[in-house]
Amino acid sequence: MNSIIGIVLTVFCVFGGYMMAGGKLEIILHSLPYEMMIIGGAAIGAFLCANDMHTVKSTLSDVISAFKGPKWKRQDYSDLLCLMHELVRLAEQSPVELEAHIEDPENSALFQKYPRILSSKDFVELICDTMRSMLMNFDNVYQVEELLDKQLETMKEERLHGSHALSNIADALPALGIVAAVLGVIKTMASIDKPPEVLGEMIGGALVGTFLGVFLAYSFVGPLANRIKQIRDQEAYFYSLMREVLVSSLHKNETTLCIEVGRRSAPHGFRPSFSEVEDALKALKQAA
Template sequence: MIGIVGIGIIFVMVFGGYILAGGKLGIILKSLPFELMMIGGAAVGAFLISNDMSSVKHTLKDVGKVFKGPKWKPEDYKDLLCLLFELIRLVRQNPVAIEEHIEAPAESSIFSKYPKILSEGEAIGMICDTMRSASMNYDDPHQVEEVLDKRAEANLHHALHSSHALQTMADGLPALGIVAAVLGVIKTMGSIDQPPEILGKMIGGALVGTFLGVFLAYGLVGPFAAKVKAVVEEDRHFYNLIREVLIANLHNHSTNICIEVGRQNTPQQCRPTFADLEDALKATKQEAA
């Protein structure tokens, strides 16, 4: 919602100020379709050249994050802590019993309680792979931590590709606006024998290209790239929480301490209070019993 409000403010302030200052929209509106075709078309073409099809699809999908915001909400962090509590508690009580859950999470009675987390392949993969490694006596916390760090770094690099692609487009738009403006000047020079009032309108139309390139770059595409990056980085906290809890488990801390480590590493705006989490964990224990 705030993204839509921001876009509305940009258009109202820029064009509203122009109109209040005595500017006429006629020249802009007349030139806009052609300038947009040249600038926007060239930007899209350059985007397609510099990215493969999977990256293009990924970027188009990630544009929705500008309006949707982070995927993981406060209740999801609480659910994640409860899920990890159940898994760690089970593996401490019966190491063999955990295998059916981590080998087939889609059929697990524990994972199925948390459908949103279950639908996220990356999160489930981190949990199952790390617990599987621990069950194979690959339990050196420092080795596992290094593996998880490399995995998180690779996932973050992939997730930020959309932001980088949009920022690259934003960086090129002002130059493409100049290209469109130069073409407009060339067109004007070809009509140099026309009266001044006609030449003035033609020059004004050419300058729309420069305006449009800069406006799209710094008013829309650039902020879109920044927002996508911010959302991706905020969602990364969810996976960092998994890492912290599982590493604490490998250090043989008590189950409650492991979960408290995760709670403390939850972003403040999404962090459940100690009392709320304690109530949720008690409910989980009673349901398991």
């Protein structure tokens, strides 16, 4: 919602201020399709040239996320704590039963309680792989911790590819605007014999290219790339919560302490209270 409000406010203030100062939209509207074709086409072409199809697809998904917000909500953090509580408890009490759940999470009654978490295949796979490593009785618990940290770092870097790609486009847009403006000047110079009022209109049209390049870079694409980065960084806290619980379990802490360590690692706006987690865990016990 903030992204939509920001876009509307930007367009209103920029063009509203321009018109209040006596500017006329006709020259901008007349040149807009051609300048957008030059600038937008060059930007899209450069984007496709610089990135593989996986990054292109993930960037399109990222743009949608910028308007929808982070995938994981406050309730998801509470659900993850409950899921991790059940997994850690099983790891301590019945490793054989736990193995059945992590080998086939799709058909696990435990994972099916949390469909939003189960829908994230990469995240579920990460949980299962880590729990599997824990069951292998590594001689050094820090081996499992190091493996988990490296995998989380790799996943986070991959999820930031879309933000990096859009940042590169934002950096290029002002230069592409100059390209469009130069082409407009070339066109104007080829009509140097025209009356001054015609030349003035043509020069104004050429300058629309410079305006659009800078305007798109700093008012739309750049902020959009930054918003995507914020969302991906925020979502990384969800993964970090899982990491904190499992690492605490590796160091032989009590299950309740492991869950509390994970709860406190959640970002403030998404962190369930101690009583909320306690009530959720009591509800699980009653259901069982």
